[in-house]
Amino acid sequence: MSNKKYDIIIVGGGVSGCAVAWKLSRYNLNVLLLEKEPDLASGTTKANTAIIHAGYNADPNKLKGRLNVKGNVEIKQIAKDLSIPFKEIGSLVVGVKGDDLSILDELLEKGKKNKVEGLKIVDKEWLRENEPHLTKDAEAALWAPTAGITTPWEFALAMAENAVANGVEIELETEVLDVLTEDGNVVGVKTNRGNFGANYVINAAGLYADDVARMVGIEKIEIRPRKGEYYIYDKAKDFDVNHVIFPIPTPISKGIVVTRTIENNLLIGPTSDPIDDKTDLSTTPEGLEKVYNGAKKLFPDLTLKDTIRVFAGLRAADKTEDFVIEAADNVHGFINVAGIQSPGLSSATAIADMTLDILEDEGLKLEEKKNVIEKREEPVRFYEMSNEERAKMVEKDKKYGKIICRCETVSYKEILDAIHGPIGARTVNAVKRRTRAGAGRCQGGFCGPRVLEILSEELGIDPTEVKQEETNSQIIEYKIKELLGSKVMDNA
Amino acid sequence: MLKLKKDVVVIGGGPAGLAAAVKVFDNGVEDVMILERDFELGGILPQCIHNGFGLHHFKEELTGPEYAQRFIDDVEDRDIEVKLDTMVLDVSPDRKVYAMNREDGFLEIEAGAVILAMGCRERTAGAIGIPGTRPAGVLTAGTAQRYTNIEGLLPGKEVVILGSGDIGLIMARRMRLEGADVKAVCEILPYTGGLTRNVVQCLQDYDIPLLLNHTVTRIEGNERLEAVEISEVDENLKPIPGTEERIEADTLLLSVGLIPENELSKKADVVLDDRTGGAIVNEGRETNVEGIFACGNVLHVHDLVDWVTQEAEIAGDWAAKYVKGDMRRSDSKIKINAGKNVSYVIPQNIELEDKDRKRIPLYMRVTTPLTACEIKLSADGEELYSFNEPFAKPGEMLSVPLAQKTLNDLGKIEEITVDIIEKEGE
Ligand SMILES: Cc1cc2nc3c(=O)[nH]c(=O)nc-3n(C[C@H](O)[C@H](O)[C@H](O)COP(=O)(O)OP(=O)(O)OC[C@H]3O[C@@H](n4cnc5c(N)ncnc54)[C@H](O)[C@@H]3O)c2cc1C
Numbered sequence: 001m002s003n004k005k006y007d008i009i010i011v012g013g014g015v016s017g018c019a020v021a022w023k024l025s026r027y028n029l030n031v032l033l034l035e036k037e038p039d040l041a042s043g044t045t046k047a048n049t050a051i052i053h054a055g056y057n058a059d060p061n062k063l064k065g066r067l068n069v070k071g072n073v074e075i076k077q078i079a080k081d082l083s084i085p086f087k088e089i090g091s092l093v094v095g096v097k098g099d100d101l102s103i104l105d106e107l108l109e110k111g112k113k114n115k116v117e118g119l120k121i122v123d124k125e126w127l128r129e130n131e132p133h134l135t136k137d138a139e140a141a142l143w144a145p146t147a148g149i150t151t152p153w154e155f156a157l158a159m160a161e162n163a164v165a166n167g168v169e170i171e172l173e174t175e176v177l178d179v180l181t182e183d184g185n186v187v188g189v190k191t192n193r194g195n196f197g198a199n200y201v202i203n204a205a206g207l208y209a210d211d212v213a214r215m216v217g218i219e220k221i222e223i224r225p226r227k228g229e230y231y232i233y234d235k236a237k238d239f240d241v242n243h244v245i246f247p248i249p250t251p252i253s254k255g256i257v258v259t260r261t262i263e264n265n266l267l268i269g270p271t272s273d274p275i276d277d278k279t280d281l282s283t284t285p286e287g288l289e290k291v292y293n294g295a296k297k298l299f300p301d302l303t304l305k306d307t308i309r310v311f312a313g314l315r316a317a318d319k320t321e322d323f324v325i326e327a328a329d330n331v332h333g334f335i336n337v338a339g340i341q342s343p344g345l346s347s348a349t350a351i352a353d354m355t356l357d358i359l360e361d362e363g364l365k366l367e368e369k370k371n372v373i374e375k376r377e378e379p380v381r382f383y384e385m386s387n388e389e390r391a392k393m394v395e396k397d398k399k400y401g402k403i404i405c406r407c408e409t410v411s412y413k414e415i416l417d418a419i420h421g422p423i424g425a426r427t428v429n430a431v432k433r434r435t436r437a438g439a440g441r442c443q444g445g446f447c448g449p450r451v452l453e454i455l456s457e458e459l460g461i462d463p464t465e466v467k468q469e470e471t472n473s474q475i476i477e478y479k480i481k482e483l484l485g486s487k488v489m490d491n492a
Numbered sequence: 493m494l495k496l497k498k499d500v501v502v503i504g505g506g507p508a509g510l511a512a513a514v515k516v517f518d519n520g521v522e523d524v525m526i527l528e529r530d531f532e533l534g535g536i537l538p539q540c541i542h543n544g545f546g547l548h549h550f551k552e553e554l555t556g557p558e559y560a561q562r563f564i565d566d567v568e569d570r571d572i573e574v575k576l577d578t579m580v581l582d583v584s585p586d587r588k589v590y591a592m593n594r595e596d597g598f599l600e601i602e603a604g605a606v607i608l609a610m611g612c613r614e615r616t617a618g619a620i621g622i623p624g625t626r627p628a629g630v631l632t633a634g635t636a637q638r639y640t641n642i643e644g645l646l647p648g649k650e651v652v653i654l655g656s657g658d659i660g661l662i663m664a665r666r667m668r669l670e671g672a673d674v675k676a677v678c679e680i681l682p683y684t685g686g687l688t689r690n691v692v693q694c695l696q697d698y699d700i701p702l703l704l705n706h707t708v709t710r711i712e713g714n715e716r717l718e719a720v721e722i723s724e725v726d727e728n729l730k731p732i733p734g735t736e737e738r739i740e741a742d743t744l745l746l747s748v749g750l751i752p753e754n755e756l757s758k759k760a761d762v763v764l765d766d767r768t769g770g771a772i773v774n775e776g777r778e779t780n781v782e783g784i785f786a787c788g789n790v791l792h793v794h795d796l797v798d799w800v801t802q803e804a805e806i807a808g809d810w811a812a813k814y815v816k817g818d819m820r821r822s823d824s825k826i827k828i829n830a831g832k833n834v835s836y837v838i839p840q841n842i843e844l845e846d847k848d849r850k851r852i853p854l855y856m857r858v859t860t861p862l863t864a865c866e867i868k869l870s871a872d873g874e875e876l877y878s879f880n881e882p883f884a885k886p887g888e889m890l891s892v893p894l895a896q897k898t899l900n901d902l903g904k905i906e907e908i909t910v911d912i913i914e915k916e917g918e
């Protein structure tokens with residue numbers, strides 16, 4: 001354990017923890033972020049619909065409603081400063097024949113209360129023109145031009161990288177096991193890698209926020225996970241969609257969405273099913289059927305032939321069905337950023353602002369740093385470049401000349417940069433999140449062995465130690481002949 | 493940017509690309525270049541260290557690396573130019589090839605003719621959407637083969653294999669020989685996808701259970717694979733409730749189909765056939781885009797490398813003719829149709845003039861297993877002749893000759909249809 005005493009320790013490196021770290025990095029403070037997994041953004045932040053919601057759907061009387069719009073407005077500048085992929089493609093809530101279309105008007109009203117700009121009800125003709133593959137039964141829609149899409153893990157990582165550039169420290173594979181208090185004050189945390197001292201602890205532990213809250217005796221937070229399942233499609237597919245498209249919402253869910261991702265894959269989902277087990281990220285035949293049937297209602301021509309992956313994410317819903325962002329009243333220095341379900345991504349930076357306000361209320365002095373590094377350099381994204389641009393890059397550095405991922409055109413140099421970057425990738429999925437290697441149609445069939453080899457070379461570890469994602473997710477268990485060797489010994 | 497001009501550019505240095513390049517050269521077109529993205533030539537063959545290659549072409553049994561080496565030697569003997577570690581990124585319809593490597597940087601090559609020989613890729617777990625989790629330890633059989641045979645790494649020791657394609661069968665044996673416990677090979681269909689000889693030599697000889705009409709219905713394990721649930725399926729391939737069985741395993745290998753790798757072809761406006769996933773070609777293996785040819789697994793997935801070689805030689809011959817200006821199209825195009833029980837026929841069109849040739853081989857696959865059957869050719873509805881086959885399986889390619897003399901005698905016709913009919917009472 002280090003003897004260093006931090007001002008603040010953030011528990012959890014999802015988009016919430018990263019946003020708080022980023023905002024705090026502007027001040028003269030010693031900040032440490034602890035994440036139990038080998039990479040940031042590998043919890044709920046990696047498995048969601050990636051929408052920056054406009055903010056018309058959330059209850060204006062809840063934090064969700066207030067923070068969503070603020071986050072939506074803010075991200076547009078942040079995306080530029082930190083080179084976060086963001087596209088303001090707008091969203092549509094589509095009413096079809098037989099739906100109660102008055103719900104669209106209700107949403108419009110709610111949106112106005114939440115101060116969402118540009119909302120408009122559009123008709124059949126508008127839809128036909130702007131979303132040609134939408135079902136012929138579509139009658140009308142609420143159009144929210146300020147909604148957008150992002151790459152959620154890159155959003156979180158970009159904030160974290162800039163935070164690191166401005167002095168925040170990050171420890172991975174470090175799980176907070178207990179929060180240490182003395183005389184009613186937070187003094188630090190106990191982890192699997194020793195104790196770390198701090199005056200403030202921020203609980204941004206996502207699905208486990210209730211467990212972490214319990215470490216200081218807070219019982220009222222209760223995370224009730226709700227599963228969302230998805231299909232993701234190849235870039236080459238039957239048709240494109242131009243907006244984020246929702247059906248008319250139900251009281252508990254926004255329904256099955258059909259959207260495109262930043263890289264122009266099609267994404268359909270999520271379901272919304274309460275479950276008991278926080279580790280249950282399995283997809284189910286029933287769930288996937290719901291997804292497909294839901295999407296087909298909006299897009300009857302949709303087939304499953306170009307899907308490349310299924311996945312599931314868990315909403316960390318608190319029993320209050322709202323964000324719980326507040327200081328503990330039983331111990332000083334402990335702040336919950338819990339229950340961050342949807343629209344948590346959209347609200348992330350506003351959640352962080354609110355957290356900083358609470359910290360100030362709790363006595364933390366926020367003194368602005370001089371010489372803050374404002375920008376994050378845009379990572380080289382070979383797959384987005386023209387052939388001429390690629391030619392120039394290779395002239396600069398020959399390591400760009402070797403392509404490792406064939407589907408997404410990722411070069412050797414990009415993989416090296418990901419491994420040696422500000423928050424270096426240590427796992428195959430961490431490389432994938434930073435570069436897209438393995439995210440394409442062959443799902444790492446081609447580049448998997450190559451990325452594994454590069455990771456093993458660059459990190460100086462044995463190939464059998466390279467992980468896919470979590471601490472015990474080794475891809476390769478043995479060397480050849482190893483099992484035969486052990487057999488001979490067994491017989492001896 | 494390095495700009496070059498070549499008579500023929502071959503994309504892919506697997507058995508298809510190698511044989512095609514050699515053929516081009518032997519036809520007197522010596523300005524031919526092979527571009528290969530891997531660090532060595534041979535395509536998929538260097539990882540196929542088992543034997544069974546070349547029985548038809550060389551009349552002897554070779555391993556994959558040995559088979560490949562014969563063609564690599566041919567390429568070297570002729571000093572054919574090869575660029576390794578070179579990824580082709582783009583091909584334009586006017587035959588400009590864009591590629592990249594560490595030595596030359598970015599390359600633009602203007603080609604007289606292009607031969608597409610990029611092979612295929614494997615269908616993945618994501619594409620078939622198996623329910624359950626997504627842990628480490630689930631990989632395609634070909635990737636596992638590369639780990640084992642090229643990198644010397646063994647994915648795991650308790651193995652279930654889904655799909656009975658050849659790679660799955662070969663890997664079942666390979667993992668067993670490495671001391672792994674191969675618990676089952678599950679195949680959703682009532683018959684195997686691979687060659688009969690592989691079923692015998694890879695499964696039966698090692699007592700590895702083959703479960704037909706079975707599929708994996710769930711994947712368990714959060715970090716590394718812990719178990720799979722398998723179920724029997726009904727005639728509609730739907731899992732039958734109550735038949736679930738849980739098998740502990742740390743590794744699931746998938747051998748659930750190969751997909752021709754045609755992303756580049758599409759960039760060059762090559763039109764693909766839905767049935768093969770490869771280009772629509774004429775008997776010279778020329779695609780709809782003039783001067784762009786295709787052969788090997790990029791054209792359609794082959795069962796045996798020997799057929800790949802045959803096909804590549806055809807493509808090489810015609811690409812050379814094209815470059816020399818010796819390729820002439822007849823005024824009429826004959827369409828070759830896949831008829832009853834036939835999933836596809838290659839080539840899809842006949843349109844080149846070649847009065848000297850004796851026959852045109854037609855390659856095909858059946859849609860379903862048949863015993864004692866007849867392959868019937870007919871022209872514009874009139875039966876021409878038929879061939880007997882003792883049996884036919886979707887996993888094994890069939891080939892029949894279409895005689896040039898027949899074509900000459902027929903005169904102008906529109907289409908030829910191939911039907912495969914099961915003979916009654918046998
Ligand atoms: C199906 C689905 C769809 C969604 N769609 C959208 C959407 O379109 N738009 C939107 O705005 N929002 C959406 N959301 C919500 C959004 O994804 C989440 O609100 C957001 O990602 C939550 O981020 P987080 O940082 O709070 O939690 P997480 O990303 O889960 O991060 C928490 C981190 O804490 C770590 N941790 C936990 N316990 C400990 C410990 N003891 N010690 C150290 N580390 C620990 C975890 O490993 C994890 O990395 C969706 C959510 C789901 C599930």
Ligand SMILES: Cc1cc2nc3c(=O)[nH]c(=O)nc-3n(C[C@H](O)[C@H](O)[C@H](O)COP(=O)(O)OP(=O)(O)OC[C@H]3O[C@@H](n4cnc5c(N)ncnc54)[C@H](O)[C@@H]3O)c2cc1C
Pocket residue numbers: 503504505506507508509527528529530534535536537540542543544545546578579580581609610611612634637658659662753756787788789790794795796797798800
């Ligand atoms: C795992 C496996 C096991 C097999 N076992 C047998 C067997 O036992 N017996 C038998 O007879 N046949 C077997 N076969 C079949 C036979 O090996 C294949 O049909 C044959 O290798 C196909 O040859 P190809 O040249 O078309 O493709 P490949 O061998 O796949 O070669 C294609 C080449 O193109 C390169 N390439 C692709 N895209 C690009 C690009 N953009 N730029 C540059 N280069 C590119 C690839 O790197 C590769 O080297 C097997 C096939 C596989 C996949």
